[in-house]
Amino acid sequence: MAGPGLPHAGPEVADLATIMPGARTLTGPEATATEVLAALSGAGVAHVAAHAAFRGDNPLFSTVRLVDGPVTVYDLERLAAPADLLVLSACEAGLSAVEPGEELLGPAAAILGLGTAALVAGVGPVSDAVTRGLMRTFHAHRSAGASPAAALAAAQYTPLGSDDPAVLATAAHFVCIGAG
Numbered sequence: 001m002a003g004p005g006l007p008h009a010g011p012e013v014a015d016l017a018t019i020m021p022g023a024r025t026l027t028g029p030e031a032t033a034t035e036v037l038a039a040l041s042g043a044g045v046a047h048v049a050a051h052a053a054f055r056g057d058n059p060l061f062s063t064v065r066l067v068d069g070p071v072t073v074y075d076l077e078r079l080a081a082p083a084d085l086l087v088l089s090a091c092e093a094g095l096s097a098v099e100p101g102e103e104l105l106g107p108a109a110a111i112l113g114l115g116t117a118a119l120v121a122g123v124g125p126v127s128d129a130v131t132r133g134l135m136r137t138f139h140a141h142r143s144a145g146a147s148p149a150a151a152l153a154a155a156q157y158t159p160l161g162s163d164d165p166a167v168l169a170t171a172a173h174f175v176c177i178g179a180g
Contacts, residue, residue: 089174
């Protein structure tokens, strides 16, 4: 799924469709909250390339922006069944905050709490252009049989020969959380 305002989101999703033949893609006007939430429910692998915003003041209002507006953590909690692997290739999509009572809140905590086995998400600012290549490499390794954590590590290792700070920071800002 590709959200608005990211020049490489559509091409990123198109790249991934070549790696995962038969995958359902939602781009442009198709990437509505209703369609994306329906596609996420019960998916084996779901990939969302969209702007995300983490709300430290109220993590459950953290959002992923789609063509018709934001999807909040509250919206994700209404899914009938979680995706087994969810990839959020966006800035800060994997952040959480510790609230009073030591409760961890935010997109990552909510998604894992729903029963998603593994989440791959950004925990800092990332370059859209660099993320496209990183995600293509990640999904290629995963499709070849690597676990999500091993596939992410392999994808992150690939750009280590680069001295471009944007490339290195983007690779470092993605994490795999859960049973990866």
